[in-house]
Amino acid sequence: MSKKIASIRGMNDILPEQSALWQWLESRVKNVLASYGYQEIRMPVVEHTELFKRSIGEVTDIVEKEMYTFDDRNGDSLTLRPEGTASCVRACEQHGLLFNQVQRLWYLGPMFRHERPQAGRYRQFHQIGVETFGMDGPDIDAEVILLTARLWRELGLSGRVRLELNSLGSSEDRARYRDALVVYLSAHEDRLDEDSKRRLARNPLRVLDAKDAGTREVLKDAPLLTEYLSDDAREHFEGLRAILDRAGVEYQINPALVRGLDYYGKTVFEWITDDLGAQGTVCAGGRYDGLVEQLGGRSTPAVGFAMGIERLILLLEQQMPELPTPADIYVVSVAENGAEKITALMLAESLRDTLAGIRVQCHCGGGGLKAQMKKADRSGARFTLILGEDEIAAKTVSVKDMRGIIEQQQVAQAALADWLAAHFVSGEVNG
């Protein structure tokens, strides 16, 4: 036998037993997004490297350490997308979706970052992202946060996530703050880690995300961005808080919340859980009014967020919701002779023709009645249809209620679809 090839570290298969939960989650998210009138956009997973360097920022963890970048056969530098915002802005600009109009968009798909794999942190992971364009008031900031709060209710996660909120001010506010921060950090430079020393020179605000304990100690007494907010930024933030207060959304203001990407300004927020250790942020976002212009478009206000699906799945697995099984009806045939098998397959086909929305699985691959009934049980089907010699001769099927509520009975094949429809619709059976 030749050597087996395994998947790449940090890039996981999602197996059938897990995909039911993914589908459950995705369908709930899609319903909530639709209820706010958001539309889907799908972007490629590969883009020009330049797009991410210019948007996320050269001196960030993502661009410095985490991107999957390679030269293609033409020698162009390409990158597997580490996040969706830059691609979304690129796509909207390229197709003229931003000029004189507002957009409320969402996307779902894989993202790639070369990080150290651990629970809740992978090299291929999935995000559901939302991006809105053309709206500059705190109303839309509030809307995207209310949308996420509704989502936690739909997923049964409300009690397990908390909201942290901050304002990063305007770019002028950040420039004034940057000066003050540089003065402070320079005075303590000898206590900073190497990365932070380098960042102090190139992108001092990024020192605020440092994980190093010594650097964090220095940061405790650093000036706060909040003290440098202009009136406009302050009013925007107060406007957002007034809406959230009125809507009863609880939050904590965290002046240290800065986010790891350079394009954010004014509102930033994170939804955090205490149930996943260090990988506690399940959803993160904010306002990025400067990004469209930075990528060559006209100045366009924008707000968005992204949530990590794997982290939400980990939370949901701890409180498993009731998941759909693959079948409502399972068809077995007792003898493996040709006529019975064909009848079984044809019967399943005709049920699919007539019973819209009802899932029919027909046993394939042989085996005795007992083994087949075990499969029927595992399929989650409410009814198993049994075709034996007697049934074939009499043109009937034996219908077995897998929950044992309705007594096993013979039903004429010609009347079967009506019988099943009546039982599924009557509410006696909830498929």
Ligand code: ATP
């Ligand atoms: P972290 O601080 O955990 O590294 P981040 O700030 O890098 O997160 P964002 O770029 O804001 O994350 O991405 C939004 C969300 O995507 C995160 O809150 C998280 O839920 C998820 N996410 C980010 N990186 C990963 C990863 N490597 N594996 C799984 N999920 C991730």
Ligand code: MG
């Ligand atoms: Mg990260």
